[in-house]
Amino acid sequence: MDRVPVLKIGEILLVSIQVDMDDHTALQLQDDLTERIVDTQAAGVIIDITALDIVDSFIGRMLSTIASVSRVLDAETVVVGMRPAVAITLVELGLSLHGVRTALNVERGMELLARTAPARAGSLSEEADHDEALTP
Amino acid sequence: MDRVPVLKIGEILLVSIQVDMDDHTALQLQDDLTERIVDTQAAGVIIDITALDIVDSFIGRMLSTIASVSRVLDAETVVVGMRPAVAITLVELGLSLHGVRTALNVERGMELLARTAPARAGSLSEEADHDEALTP
Numbered sequence: 470m471d472r473v474p475v476l477k478i479g480e481i482l483l484v485s486i487q488v489d490m491d492d493h494t495a496l497q498l499q500d501d502l503t504e505r506i507v508d509t510q511a512a513g514v515i516i517d518i519t520a521l522d523i524v525d526s527f528i529g530r531m532l533s534t535i536a537s538v539s540r541v542l543d544a545e546t547v548v549v550g551m552r553p554a555v556a557i558t559l560v561e562l563g564l565s566l567h568g569v570r571t572a573l574n575v576e577r578g579m580e581l582l583a584r585t586a587p588a589r590a591g592s593l594s595e596e597a598d599h600d601e602a603l604t605p
Numbered sequence: 606m607d608r609v610p611v612l613k614i615g616e617i618l619l620v621s622i623q624v625d626m627d628d629h630t631a632l633q634l635q636d637d638l639t640e641r642i643v644d645t646q647a648a649g650v651i652i653d654i655t656a657l658d659i660v661d662s663f664i665g666r667m668l669s670t671i672a673s674v675s676r677v678l679d680a681e682t683v684v685v686g687m688r689p690a691v692a693i694t695l696v697e698l699g700l701s702l703h704g705v706r707t708a709l710n711v712e713r714g715m716e717l718l719a720r721t722a723p724a725r726a727g728s729l730s731e732e733a734d735h736d737e738a739l740t741p
């Protein structure tokens with residue numbers, strides 16, 4: 470179980486991080502995610518960190534890297550589900566999630582993506598059941 | 606990290622199982638899930654098991670129990686993302702996921718829920734960005 474699953478919902482890829490991330494898992498996730506972005510032409514990536522008790526500099530860097538790589542592939546990244554304690558620690562440690570946008574929960578993240586990428590993601594919800602719409 | 610996060614997307618609750626389930630984690634998930642179903646008046650539960658290499662009788666029973674409890678609370682359960690090897694093992698071991706419906710992936714699961722609970726879940730996608738629609 471050293472792979473974090475990438476779930477496709479409409480034009481969004483959803484990743485829920487629940488396991489301890491080490492170098493290998495982080496790289497694997499990055500690889501899987503970029504491959505899926507290309508395969509599915511996803512407009513956005515939502516990373517849920519509800520399960521994380523702590524976001525250290527390693528996780529922070531991983532999130533930043535994922536966001537940067539995704540952006541190059543024309544997909545926006547939103548991190549959701551951050552716990553209050555995690556947010557406080559981030560600020561106290563002076564860690565900034567460079568280039569990473571955040572939203573309260575998955576639904577807010579989807580709204581944010583729909584707003585920021587209206588041309589592609591505006592019809593996210595309607596396209597949830599039209600796989601073929603993604604491969605013109 | 607002994608809690609499996611429950612993500613709300615429209616009227617659906619999404620659970621992605623990635624950690625080894627023991628008695629405690631399973632009970633915790635069941636508690637969290639039933640609480641969330643009541644809180645959010647969810648019409649359906651999607652359990653993603655992409656990350657599971659094996660579904661033994663313990664996991665099978667857990668899935669059945671979750672489905673039964675959810676049904677009592679008027680929410681349908683769909684298990685998605687089962688690996689081919691897992692499906693083969695299930696059949697070979699003669700394990701039946703009693704009362705559990707399956708779909709290929711999250712999107713198919715959402716379609717299935719929209720079909721089976723059209724009155725409530727038919728507008729799943731449209732309601733994804735209207736939290737307030739859930740609390741009349």
